[in-house]
Amino acid sequence: MATEIPDPTRTEIEAAAFRRLVQHFRDRPDVQNLDVMNLAGFCRNCLSKWYRAAAVERGVELSDPDAREIVYGMPYDEWKAKYQT
Numbered sequence: 001m002a003t004e005i006p007d008p009t010r011t012e013i014e015a016a017a018f019r020r021l022v023q024h025f026r027d028r029p030d031v032q033n034l035d036v037m038n039l040a041g042f043c044r045n046c047l048s049k050w051y052r053a054a055a056v057e058r059g060v061e062l063s064d065p066d067a068r069e070i071v072y073g074m075p076y077d078e079w080k081a082k083y084q085t
Contacts, residue, residue, distance in 0.1 A: 029083035030083070044071050051070060
C-alpha cells in the first residue's frame, strides 16, 4: 500500500513534479511534440490545455496562448520558429 500523504503535501509534491516536467520540456526543445505524442499520448500542447482547464475550473481566466507560454517558456509562435522542424 502507498504511504499516506496529507493532501496539502500531496499537492505540493504534484506541483513540484509538474514544474519538473515543464522544465524538462523546456530543456529539450529538440524533442518534437509529434515524437512525444506518438510515444506518450500527450505533448506540450496537451499539457498547456490541461493547465488552462485547471485554471478555468478555479476561476482563473487564462487564454490558450498564455497557457502555452507557461509550458513553452516563450510565446508559442517564437518556439515554433526557433525549434519546430
